[in-house]
Amino acid sequence: MPPSLTRRQCLGAAAAALAPRAFAQATPGARGDGRLIVVFLRGAVDGLSLLVPYTDRDYARLRPSIALPAPDGTDQxxxxxxxxxxxxxxLSNLLPLWQQGVLAAVPAAGSPDPTRSHFDAQYQWETARPGKTSDAPGWLNTLAALGGAPNAVHAVGVGEANPRILAGRESVKLVARGQAASRAGVLDNPRTRAALLAVYGGDDAVSQAFRQGAGSRLQTAEELQREMQAADNGAAPPALLAQDARNLGTLMRQERALRIGFLSAGGWDTHANQGAATGSLANNLRNLAAALVQLRSDFNQPGDVIVVASEFGRTAAENGTRGTDHGHGNAMWLIGQRIAGGRWHGDWSGLAPGNLHEARDVPVHHDFRAVLAQVLRPGFGLTDSQLATVLPGVNWDRRLDGLLRRG
Structure with missing residues (x-):
């Protein structure tokens, strides 16, 4: 018979049982052939407009000019x-995905680090290292290094020249747009040049812009520096996101070894004149919805998952210029056959003053790395040590265990 436990030991055991563990499942699922697409919204999209808490009595109070009317069947x-x-x-084009059960949301997710700097927050999100700004590879590059046949390229980014999330030792394919491609020197790589010509060989406006930009290598250091410091961090506006999504689908259909894709869009830093049902944010969201519908049509196999995220959220209350300022927690979207969609997952504590982060922001109840872990573990069959390598410091969040369908 084991010796009796002291009260202190009992409390310690109970706390350990309730605390987040690194990994809840002891063994990973079988390695699948699904693909992961990450859509990153640079500039901090307003999560309270993506996922509107219309029954929260504080929502309309905090946003007298930009709150959306409660559902009543009208267009506004x-x-x-x-x-x-x-x-x-x-985002009405996404409603069928919700109804089909392939779109889900985590409403209070984000980085545990409290920074409100776009540059720092984006870097930390892309390296999966909250609170750290030292040089590190992007987590998608680390994931690509674990994927399948040696010497094969497993990841591709379309649009940005050098996204940090794909930076690292592993070879990746970067299909940059226009002058961005010239700045990065990727046109000097024959393999990448061939991919660029295949994607941007049409008569559409984006293809013409690329071919024109690729012929010019003129840009001053001052111009480049201004781009790097901007909240968009080199990402194109949402109006080009649907075209980038089509290009990504074309590339990944041509090369099945490409299991990881990355897209981004800027234009989400809505400090002024954000609008409600109409306005600048609504226009951007309409473009985002078109891109996500396009991605869902191209990536609709059982193991395919699309993740949509931003570096942080925005303030719960509108500011004096009818916009929102830098916040903390945000909504993450997930789309795919394996996603337990038609519902939201995790904790939501509402917008009452006592529940807000620093009395102003949606809190982070769920570390973004824990959300990603739910997708990566079964989708890529990662072991515990591999998951910890891709997402350093991740703790398994059992509150999210229903996010993916089992079996």
């Missing part, structure tokens, strides 16, 4: 998802 009102959240009307 939010679109009901359930008894807690609604969808921005500009």
């Amino acid at each position: 009102a939010a679109l009901r998802l359930d008894g807690t959240f609604a969808l921005h009307p500009a």
